Amino acid sequence: MKKVIDLRSDTVTKPSAGMRKAIASAEVGDDVYKEDPTVNRLESYAAELFGKEAALFVPTGLMGNQICLNVLTNPGDEVICERHAHIFQYESGAPAMLSGIQLNLVEGTRGVITPAQIEPLIRPESAYYMPRTRVIEIENTHNVAGGAVFPIENIIEIKNLADKYKLYTHLDGARIWNASVKTGISLSEYAKYCDTLSCCLSKGLGAPIGSIILGTKDFIKEAYRVRKAIGGGMRQVGIIAAAGLYALENNIHRLAEDHHKARILAEHLDTLQNVEINLESVETNMLMFRPISMTVEDALSKLKEEGLILGTGGFGIIRAVTHMDVSFDDIEKVKVIFFKIFA
Numbered sequence: 001m002k003k004v005i006d007l008r009s010d011t012v013t014k015p016s017a018g019m020r021k022a023i024a025s026a027e028v029g030d031d032v033y034k035e036d037p038t039v040n041r042l043e044s045y046a047a048e049l050f051g052k053e054a055a056l057f058v059p060t061g062l063m064g065n066q067i068c069l070n071v072l073t074n075p076g077d078e079v080i081c082e083r084h085a086h087i088f089q090y091e092s093g094a095p096a097m098l099s100g101i102q103l104n105l106v107e108g109t110r111g112v113i114t115p116a117q118i119e120p121l122i123r124p125e126s127a128y129y130m131p132r133t134r135v136i137e138i139e140n141t142h143n144v145a146g147g148a149v150f151p152i153e154n155i156i157e158i159k160n161l162a163d164k165y166k167l168y169t170h171l172d173g174a175r176i177w178n179a180s181v182k183t184g185i186s187l188s189e190y191a192k193y194c195d196t197l198s199c200c201l202s203k204g205l206g207a208p209i210g211s212i213i214l215g216t217k218d219f220i221k222e223a224y225r226v227r228k229a230i231g232g233g234m235r236q237v238g239i240i241a242a243a244g245l246y247a248l249e250n251n252i253h254r255l256a257e258d259h260h261k262a263r264i265l266a267e268h269l270d271t272l273q274n275v276e277i278n279l280e281s282v283e284t285n286m287l288m289f290r291p292i293s294m295t296v297e298d299a300l301s302k303l304k305e306e307g308l309i310l311g312t313g314g315f316g317i318i319r320a321v322t323h324m325d326v327s328f329d330d331i332e333k334v335k336v337i338f339f340k341i342f343a
């Protein structure tokens with residue numbers, strides 16, 4: 001049987017042998033009593049890595065983002081974010097559902113928003129008839145923008161703006177690892193410019209489940225309460241945290257290889273006639289491209305017949321994401337399939 005190559009997302013990876021070993025030998029306890037030694041180790045390791053006071057292990061990136069927003073806001077408040085932000089596009093309306101808050105959207109350039117765009121949207125304190133602006137949220141790397149890195153200069157400017165208006169900043173850092181590996185900027189440097197952040201162990205780092213949120217000790221104390229309230233209090237979850245620890249210790253630096261593989265595919269697609277791709281937009285492990293003279297659905301089903309599963313990045317485009325379960329050999333096979341369908 002032909003091997004299927006799955007590039008729908010970097011979430012599709014399966015735990016490696018080393019990770020499974022770490023899972024099997026994990027020490028566990030009841031984490032709702034804070035007695036799981038492996039979870040405790042993961043949280044303190046992450047807090048140190050990001051230079052934040054405290055961290056909390058949560059099941060998913062969505063829950064991580066939403067707990068942060070819930071703690072930072074009150075019902076009726078507003079969060080400013082980019083128009084294609086994950087919290088707006090792909091979190092099932094959770095800001096409204098869980099926190100009673102609304103989002104004020106800024107049209108970014110490849111996911112990047114600027115203080116000049118944000119400042120006019122900040123509601124005056126005196127305007128009691130308007131929602132209260134409370135948080136500025138950014139995403140790094142930006143998913144819909146194809147894994148685009150948010151430049152650190154913009155992040156610093158946004159943090160300064162937030163400070164000027166006494167707003168909080170939240171970073172959706174589901175793929176902050178990719179940004180850090182790409183730019184060489186440390187995780188703790190990125191973390192300096194946000195009050196809260198959420199990062200995913202289950203994307204490029206290869207863990208089966210798990211995200212971590214970070215902030216001050218006071219913030220994490222509140223977050224702990226919210227996590228329980230929405231059903232995220234887990235018990236002997238050290239078996240999963242062990243995978244997360246393994247991922248942090250072993251799988252960050254290798255992301256450069258995923259970036260390289262995405263680049264190889266992008267350069268190949270750029271030579272093919274029936275595809276539109278902006279090479280400059282391929283910065284990390286994602287590529288977004290538009291099929292020419294066929295619909296996205298047709299292209300996806302033709303690719304699938306050849307043994308390659310891709311997904312859509314929304315907005316009429318196809319998304320391919322490289323990850324640790326695709327080898328350089330697989331990448332060569334993908335090139336052949338692309339040639340067959342798009343040349």
Ligand code: TLP
Nearest residue numbers: 009011060061062063086090143172174
């Ligand atoms: N993104 C998934 C899909 O939801 C689109 C993917 O395959 O890329 N923030 C960002 C920036 C994300 O890309 C994702 C997942 C999340 C948060 C949510 O993480 P999970 O799936 O763990 O809830």
